[in-house]
Amino acid sequence: MKTLWTKLDCLKVSALVKSKLFVAVCTAAGSAIGVLCWTAIRNFALDGIDWMLVFICYPGFILFIIAVGYIYNHEFEN
Numbered sequence: 001m002k003t004l005w006t007k008l009d010c011l012k013v014s015a016l017v018k019s020k021l022f023v024a025v026c027t028a029a030g031s032a033i034g035v036l037c038w039t040a041i042r043n044f045a046l047d048g049i050d051w052m053l054v055f056i057c058y059p060g061f062i063l064f065i066i067a068v069g070y071i072y073n074h075e076f077e078n
Helices: 002-009 015-041 049-073
Strands: none
Touching: 002 015, 015 049
């Protein structure tokens, strides 16, 4: 998260846009990790579309909450 935060801090946009981009990237990364986990185990078990949604949404939501908490504890420089 620190690396992403540093990269976004170098952008020439407002702090609000940086914050929204930070949350979006973290949520997308969590969802991508969930998809990778689901594709690894779907050949053995849990191969339905409902399980795919569970594996996508839970990590995405958890990283969304973590990213929002990270924003409250840090500030972007304008």
